[in-house]
Amino acid sequence: MECIKCKKEIPDESVFCMYCGKKQAPAVHGVKKRGNGQGTVYKMPSGTWAAEITLGYYMQDGKRKRKKSRKYGFRTKKEAVEYIATLKQSPKKEKFITMFQLWELFQTKKETLSKSKRTAYNIAWKKIHAEIEYRQIDELTVPELQAITDKYGTSYYTKRDIKNLLSHLYQIAIRDDYTDKNRAQFIQLPELQSQEREVMTKQEIELLWNDYQKEPSAITAQMLTMLYTGIRPGELLTIKVENINLDEQYMIGGIKTTKGKNRKIIIPDKIKPLLSWLMETGKKGLIAYYPSDVEFYDAWKQKRSQLNIRDVITPYCCRHTYITRLTTLKVSPAMLQELAGHEDYDTTLEYTHLSIAERLQEVNRLD
Template sequence: MPNGSGTVIKRGRTYTIIYRKVQGGRMVMRSKGGFVTKAAARAYYPMLANPQDNPQTTTVAQLWIMLQKQRKWQDISQDKRGHYATAYKRLAPIHDREIGSLRFWELQDLVEDLPGAFYPKRDAKTVLQKIYDVAVINEFISPAKAQLISYLELPSKPLTAQDARTPAEMQAIWDDWTAGHDVAGYMLIMAYLGLRTGELMAIDPDAVDLDARCVVGGIKTEAGRNREIPIARAVLPVIRQLLPQAKSGLCAYGIEKLYSEYGKMIERTGIRQLRPYCQRHTCYTRLLEVKPEIPQAVINAIVGHSNGKLADTYGHISLDAKLAAVDAMQMLPTDVNN
């Protein structure tokens, strides 16, 4: 193993990054664990290798204490502070994490997994923003890092078929991809593979098997995590072209630029201003529309939905069955006409 190298190992359900280097005749080793994916652990490597470049680090729990000492906090009503305290308790999985090590997709999926509908998630987002603001004021992170919280998506209402992209809209996205816009390719990948935004940004590129037409990855629920995701034949050339550029999961750039480029795509194509998550919902909706009907267990296995007893059957559903399902989706007007 080269001197000064990093190794990622899996411990239980999380990953740990280990840094080793011989200095002055002795082995120096530093490690950091608790990462949901291998990609997240790898992303932390520079902080282990060069801790002097990150002299001021602090945890979410420490920032929470600092937040409560601010004068602005005392100006908040006691009732509202109680709501925020409850929201903070629900963020327990990241209490001991260094603020600079957190990734957008981790925060997005943590918020999505919280109990309740809109309001508990809104309070959690507000608390995160306040914590990140404290970190910026104390120069633990850059202002740009704190802007990540503004991108966290909150539920508005249960999604319906109207929240899926229409065949005409999908055709517009394909046309935008053909015109040379990478962001359209990422939206196609999300739609044909049924990926969450966080999954697009987190899946290890090494987990993509183009020959077998599958990806091993996913996040959030036990059903969604490390599932075998089929690659529809139609989107295979898109993945093949974009994969060599992958830096943030399957994406060539970070979440801020993804959302910025997505907004530009909306303007170019004239399609509805739905959030990127609608691409995943499009996959689920089109799978439900396939005739003859696809078994619900197969659909859930593809998109990573947890559904009681059906979750136990996921490991027994063949890749061939899932590939046949995604290849049968009618995404475009020409598909529908056929």
């Protein structure tokens, strides 16, 4: 070795230089880095070796901390390395898992869910992850979960999505023996307020037609398609070009009930050219391709604002408008139920929203 002062060669492991008398710095035994997930071994000041693994992470005073499991007192480095396998197999390790690790495990299960559910859970995770991702599942209390849900859930439905997502994560933790209880089930949701769906006015429908004729856009064409076919937003987003028969004027689609699935949805003459344009310009074999449902709804909000259509008008209002307009045209109940794809007429009645003026017109027909 070389003296740290005079730079002359001296015997290895010399404490003092034989030429200048300078005390040599002792070798520093720091943490020995191994591959991720392989554990760590390091030498203690006493000269013995320690083995260590990371069990998970938690937040303390706003900082991310590691939860570790260690074993001290090994005479050699080899003994410490060999003991890492024992630490990994220890039941103690099974007690700790973070919410982020559970979210990662949930990804496989999430792929079996519908596209709308996957979107809802992705949005829910984005809202709450900063609060919980490094927390261990058994550290979270019901009051904490309730506070997080209330803080980030802006409506009944977003609160419901957060609760359901957390419940999925708890189910994975229970399955893998990280916990024995699903605390998410105790999250209280607000009472769901019944909401009367609005229907589009004749003037608002004309605004859409004028916009499409001025400069065709996908979202305008898609809204008009829903207004004239009664198709649900979820159905629109999954209708494939190959399932549209323009010659015979129907398309195959439908979700929800047995009556509503794989039904023939009638295409009126007025929107045949519009649907033809959507088929030609669509992507990935769909007439309404969006990377996620959120982008579809965002596109409508932007168009709605541009055309000065009321904020209460959502894509689902198109279906209510369709059924209400057919009702005012005196379409028979049996035909109305068939066109709506409902299993019973009582459900169809829930979609009709006749104004006071329309009701007055009917009762004034009495002699």
